[in-house]
Amino acid sequence: MNEVDTMLAEHAIAKLVMQYALHNDAREFGALAEMFVEQGKFTRPAGGDPIVGRQNIRESYEARPARVSRHLVANIVVDLLSDTDARCRSTMMIFASPAGELPVHAASPAQIGGYDDVLRRENGTWLFVERRGHLDIEVNLAAA
16 A cells, blocks of 8 residues: 555545544434444443444434434544554544533533544445444533
């Protein structure tokens, strides 16, 4: 892979990571699930057993109570392993509140964590093979 191809792959993966957050916040769970390979695995940042398969990932998101959320994504680091395989680490901060008319007030502390991703390029498109989330810090904005 030459330098330009490397930069293009890194950009495509970073865009995938950011688009995931946007689909999540917009409650576009079908589009979010399509970002995984057919038997992709997803582990929520709060923990629990991995959710396996696009359909199950979609259904797990659809089963959650409606909310307003905003995910901020940063520190995206892509490690290309080959033309078709990569790993990625990113940091995220989430603000969430029960569904309501904008603007809403955050109902819980902000949470900071991130994702460890395994990716594969299929038919020219980068997809998540595995997305493992983790939470590291809760920020109580009222005390700040």
